[in-house]
Amino acid sequence: MKESHVRHLFNEPGDRVRVRVGLGHAVAGQPRIAFAMACYLVWMIACCTGPAVALSAEGAGGETGLALLMPAWMGPLACMAAASVVIAVWFKKTRKVPSTPSWMVALASLMTLAAALHLVWALDTGLPVAARWALYALSSVVMGAGCALFRVEIDRVFGWIGTQQTLSQGMAATLIAAAALAVLTLVGDAAGASETPLLVVALVLPFASMALLRAVVSGFPRVRYFGHGLDVPLPFPAKFVATSFVQGAAAGVLFAGVFALGIAGGTGAVEGAAGVAGMVGVGAAVPASAEVLLRAVGQMVAVGLLFATLVFLRLDFNRLVYKVAFPFVAAGFVLLALLPDTTAVGGAVLAAAFCFLDLVLWSLGACLMKNMGLPATWIASCPGAALFCGAVAGSGVTLAFLSGVASSDAALLASLVACFVLAAALLLSSGSNLKYGWGTVRPGESSLATGDLAGIVKFVATERGITQRESEVMLLLAQGKSRRAVCEELSVSPDTVKTHVRSIYRKLAVHSQQELADLLAREREDLAADASERPLEE
Structure with missing residues (x-):
């Protein structure tokens, strides 16, 4: 097995903290x-x-029994x-x-x-x-x-x-x-x-x-x-x-x-x-x-x-x-x-x-x-x-x-x-x-099948409770754009972007744009189709 595949079997330290905290908060909430x-x-x-x-x-001869x-x-x-x-x-x-x-x-x-x-x-x-x-x-x-x-x-x-x-x-x-x-x-x-x-x-x-x-x-x-x-x-x-x-x-x-x-x-x-x-x-x-x-x-x-x-x-x-x-x-x-x-x-x-x-x-x-x-x-x-x-x-x-x-x-x-x-x-x-x-999804209908970044971001955002606006910010950050570029793209103030970024990092237990990109890359790799595997035909 490739070293990268072995590495991605395991959670990163930040992911472990996120999972532990998330499980506890879920039950308590x-x-x-x-x-x-x-x-x-x-x-x-x-x-x-x-x-x-x-x-x-009925037993043999008509007498009562357990057959x-x-x-x-x-x-x-x-x-x-x-x-x-x-x-x-x-x-x-x-x-x-x-x-x-x-x-x-x-x-x-x-x-x-x-x-x-x-x-x-x-x-x-x-x-x-x-x-x-x-x-x-x-x-x-x-x-x-x-x-x-x-x-x-x-x-x-x-x-x-x-x-x-x-x-x-x-x-x-x-x-x-x-x-x-x-x-x-x-x-x-x-x-x-x-x-x-x-x-x-x-x-x-x-x-x-x-x-x-x-x-x-x-x-x-x-x-x-x-x-x-x-x-x-x-x-x-x-x-x-x-x-x-x-x-x-x-x-x-x-x-x-x-x-x-x-x-x-x-x-x-x-x-x-x-x-x-x-x-x-x-x-x-x-x-x-x-x-x-x-x-x-x-x-x-x-x-x-x-x-x-x-x-x-x-x-x-x-x-x-x-x-x-x-x-x-x-x-x-x-x-x-x-x-x-x-x-x-x-x-x-x-x-x-x-x-x-x-x-x-x-x-x-x-x-x-x-x-x-x-x-x-x-x-x-x-x-x-x-x-x-x-x-x-x-x-x-x-x-x-x-x-x-x-x-x-x-x-x-x-x-x-x-x-x-x-x-x-x-x-x-x-x-x-x-x-x-x-x-439940026909071949060609899922954006996850092609490893589309927007689909991966949506998948992660849906699971982690990230809002629609935060998802838009996360996608732009995942594409490597700076915070200034995000402000211009979404026509929002720097303070608004800063608030969204802080919320995204907290929900995903990451601390930088690079850690965010690494997390999404791991998700994309986990969802990427293996060349030797074929989906179940409908």
């Missing part, structure tokens, strides 16, 4: 976003928690996938966005209804079989719709605040959610009902989350916020969708594998006992306090690793997703295959890996919305549908492969998944990904 997302994460896990579902209760079991989260995940597809198709045809104040109240009510239906289904095991199936199906549909719609709203906020703040808020939300889940599980274990506190708390989380989001959104310009990206072309985000599907499939294999082996070991009953609850990218189960605490530790490790990565390495989604996160996931499956008697090690690594990948992909979506001008509804629903479809597909394949039997097949399956994830990383990795928005 808008803590309600992190708490809103944490409420959503806990609600989603609660609505995926419950007893195993009996797909068939086939399904984890409680399969239904909600399938409905999330279907709802995301419907939202994507509807938005592409209508280009409409709900923006009335009553919309969030309606969405919170829908999510609360889902939590209530799920609570009744999970705890009232004395209902007739037909009634329980109808209740499970209804709660899954309502939960799937609520989850898919909320993803759009939280993505809309992330698209407004940008990549760096999304990373900060996501890391904070993950830590808050992990702590809340650990506390609720410990309280439930102490009371002899590990799931009950979580399921009950889920009833109030939707309105808490929506109240926090409404307070945040009230400070944004309404027309620009809801109208962002409504008039842009909407090519299918092929690479983003493929990446999300791989993530979901790998997570589905893990969650279903834990479920199937738990059933085989006698730890999963159909009625009354906790099944394995899953949520893609955030956590896999709430079966026992030890496992919850282990997963919480894994999530804290993921947040720490991501923080260190952002501080020391240049923010490059291609590297973070395919050269860090995907191999991280593969390593977890390899550990499961090599240490079948010590699954806690591989499970902890996978918990951290999926958390890391989930945070990076959330921030990638924010980048595509803020820097590429794409609408939140499209970016949330298309990859979201692929994520949940992948989880359902991975879970189904795993349940069929293992058939609920603890055997060496589990190690073989883990090895196959590791190879699948690594192969996907090799196939999907490309230096052209960001320029073409992971398939």
Whole structure:
């Protein structure tokens, strides 16, 4: 690798300071976003928690028996996938966005209804079989719709605040959610009902989350916020969708594998006992306090690793997703295959890996919305549908492969998944990904593709909160013009230029025109197309 390429893998000392300060200021400036997302994460896990579902209760000769079991989260995940597809198709045809104040109240009510239906289904095991199936199906549909719609709203906020703040808020939300889940599980274990506190708390989380989001959104310009990206072309985000599907499939294999082996070991009953609850990218189960605490530790490790990565390495989604996160996931499956008697090690690594990948992909979506001008509804629903479809597909394949039997097949399956994830990383990795928005921008439409200086300046300015006038000054400075020339070009006073320059330097953590030029040169090099790489054809 060329020395210049190695050097530009790492942040300069000034960039490290900027990242550390920026991450802290982001959370301190808008803590309600992190708490809103944490409420959503806990609600989603609660609505995926419950007893195993009996797909068939008839044994040989007609006697009652257990022929086939399904984890409680399969239904909600399938409905999330279907709802995301419907939202994507509807938005592409209508280009409409709900923006009335009553919309969030309606969405919170829908999510609360889902939590209530799920609570009744999970705890009232004395209902007739037909009634329980109808209740499970209804709660899954309502939960799937609520989850898919909320993803759009939280993505809309992330698209407004940008990549760096999304990373900060996501890391904070993950830590808050992990702590809340650990506390609720410990309280439930102490009371002899590990799931009950979580399921009950889920009833109030939707309105808490929506109240926090409404307070945040009230400070944004309404027309620009809801109208962002409504008039842009909407090519299918092929690479983003493929990446999300791989993530979901790998997570589905893990969650279903834990479920199937738990059933085989006698730890999963159909009625009354906790099944394995899953949520893609955030956590896999709430079966026992030890496992919850282990997963919480894994999530804290993921947040720490991501923080260190952002501080020391240049923010490059291609590297973070395919050269860090995907191999991280593969390593977890390899550990499961090599240490079948010590699954806690591989499970902890996978918990951290999926958390890391989930945070990076959330921030990638924010980048595509803020820097590429794409609408939140499209970016949330298309990859979201692929994520949940992948989880359902991975879970189904795993349940069929293992058939609920603890055997060496589990190690073989883990090895196959590791190879699948690594192969996907090799196939999907490309230096052209960001320029073409992971398939959301057609070749030739992005100014980043040619390394155009104006496009690079706009990209940096959008992400770092630089105003339109400051962007004009920054472009002229990047072109090597003196401050006097900037004054003449923009017809402003020297004091005005001095104020803009001081603001630009502060936001970018640079101290001179040369440092500004060097920063933009690094950005241009990171975004420059490699001659050997071709964008994904539409």
